[in-house]
Amino acid sequence: MRAVVVTEFGGPEAVRVVDAAVPEPGARQVRIKVAAAALNPVDAGVRSGVFGGTGVLGLGWDVAGTVDAVGEGAAWQVGEEVVALVYGTAKPLGTHAEYVVVDAGAVAAAPASADAVHAATLPLNALTAAQALDLLGLRPGQSLLVTGAAGAVGGYAVQLAAHQGFGVTGLARAGDEELVRSLGASAFVTDGVAGGFDAVLDAAVLGERALAWVRDEGAYAGVIPHAEPASVRGVRTAAVEVSADGGRLGELVRLLDEGVLSTRVAEVFALGDVVKAHVRLAEGGVRGRLVLVP
Template identity: 75%
Template sequence: MRAAVVTTFGGPEVVEIAETGTPEPGARQVRIKVAAAALNPVDAGVRSGVFGGAGERLGQGWDVAGTVDAVGEGAAWRVGDEVVALHYGAVKPLGSHAEYVVVDAGAVAKAPAGVDAVHAATLPLNALTAVQALDLLEPTPGQSLLVTGAAGAVGGYALQLAALRGVPATALARETDEELVRSLGAARVATADEGGFDAVLDAAFLGTAALARVRDGGAYVGVIPGAGPAAERGVRVDTVEVSADGARLAELVRLVEDGTLTLRVAETYALDDVVKAHARLAEGGVRGRIVLVP
């Protein structure tokens, strides 16, 4: 089968399409025939060596939407099931940017009804990151919440999920994105130097600049595992490391089906054009997700 891999670190040009054996599912695993797979900033991080793995062949891709085509012993899925899943792990030999991918059965959820695979593929990594970050923050109605990077994929989901919890969020976003973030549930847009928030979900990786906007004794959660700023002023500082939780993903699927969550696709590329897709991601300004189609 064909799969996107990197064997040396660098820019978009180092990503290559390799011919490799089709993976076989083990116990409590399923193999998914990939219909679509989102490209995320973490893939660029793998490509550039942020997560290590020098000298290894590293697969690309965390998100997948497709059809179960083989089932390992003890996996409660059937061949033909249309599913979405998170294929967790930065340093792995094969990812979801491939024709087939094997994932743990517990990472899988039924695909949202009435949604095409390209849009469905934008859900797992970013929505799970957003909801698990909110779980760490534990904002309650009446508290003020700031979401940085609110126009991005994680930030957009965080706005909608916070509103569902009765916590209308303030968005930190460019002026040109104000209409977008309001459509995603932002109650208002923060001013340039506004602070004093009870909680900040830092989806833009601003670090200390985002921490400065938290009131004394408030809470900060970043979305790069282990890379949060040093705590100060009694602020609780944490970072989220997303987990592949199929049950939680199924809850998010239901929110897509009832219209609570908005799936946003920026552009699609053929798998063979993965270098072009990485180059587009590197340009920045992407609203929604870039999606690869085998």
């Protein structure tokens, strides 16, 4: 099968499509025939060496596809359409491949309302947003600022927070106001207000700058593990390390099917054009996800 890997760190040109053995599922694992897989900034981080590692590193965290083989004890059937998150920055094979093996507990039934290309944009970004909101511990009616609200994680955070009854303000570029409000933000800003919010979900990775916008004894959640700023003024600070939780992913699929969440696809690339996809990601300004199709 074809798979996308990195053997030497660098720019988009470091990405390679190689021939690899089709992986076999072990106990409580399933093999998925990949229909679509999103390209995320974390893949660019792996490619460029941000996370280190040696040898062959597979790229891709999100997958939508069909169960192709089932290991012992895995409660899935061959032929079921599914989505899943494959966690890890140092895995030998990721979801940017024709087949991928996934722990059964990371898998959820695919949405009925979205095709594979759109479904592939859900797992990593929506799970990150949902689990970051969990860290904040907000109550309905409390105020939340989402930075990077027009991005993939920020957009899901706005939708989920509005659904949970929080007062959501989205922070993004001025040209993104209509989009951010359409996602459910009741207010929009291009800069924060010192001490103005009960909590901040910092999808734009602004760090201490965003922390200043949290009221005393409020809460801050970042989206890069272990990179949250130090606490000041009694503000609780934390950063989400996304968990491959199939049950929670199933809840997010349900919200997608109910219209609470929406997916955004910016552009679709063939797997063989993965270098072009990395170039496009590096250019910035992408609204929605880039998706690879084998």
